[in-house]
Amino acid sequence: MGDVNAYTVMARAAAAALLAAGLFVLSGCSGDGPTPAQEASAATDTLCEDLGALRMDAGRLADLGRTSAGLDDVRDLREDVAHALDTVTRSAHKVPKARADGVTDAYDGLARAVDALPRDTNGDQAAQRLRPQLEALDHAIAASQASVKC
Structure with missing residues (x-):
């Protein structure tokens, strides 16, 4: 027992x-919840995705020379880029080393250049006139991507 x-x-x-x-x-x-490292990694991943989307929208604006778009199309695509930039800006707040200010400054230059286009501008002319601003935006996006190692 x-x-x-x-x-x-x-x-x-x-x-x-x-x-x-x-x-x-x-x-x-x-x-x-997630650890601070996991949160930082997720924020960086989101920012990288958003920067990629911004780059694609800016690329569509750069490709206008291949289409017969008018000024209204150029302005519509600029709005797409502006929306993508807003998304990047929100994402960048969670990633201190994102260098998003340069992206915003480059977009501002692009927006001013689009606003300065004459009313009768076609897609090819717009692409040629906007090329320096689009290149500056692309370089700023690349710098931001490099800063967070996208």
Whole structure:
């Protein structure tokens, strides 16, 4: 009978140990969110995606010379770039080393150049006139991507 009691005590102790281990594991998962390193990595990944989208929208604006777009099309594409820039700006707030100010400054130069285009400008003429500003924006995006190692 002594063996049965010893076995029961050991079984209960093992069960208690398993229960305690389970509670310990669950408590580590329940309320804890991502670590600061995980949050920083996710913020950088989001910024990199947003910079890539901005670069694609700016590229569509640069490709206007291949289409017969008019000034309204140029301004519509500029708005797409502006929207992508807003997304980048929000993402960059979470990534201190993003160098997004240069991207914003380059976009401002592009926006002023689009506003200065004559009303009868076609896509090819717009692409030629905007080339320096588009190149500056592309370089600023590349610098921001390099600063966060996209």
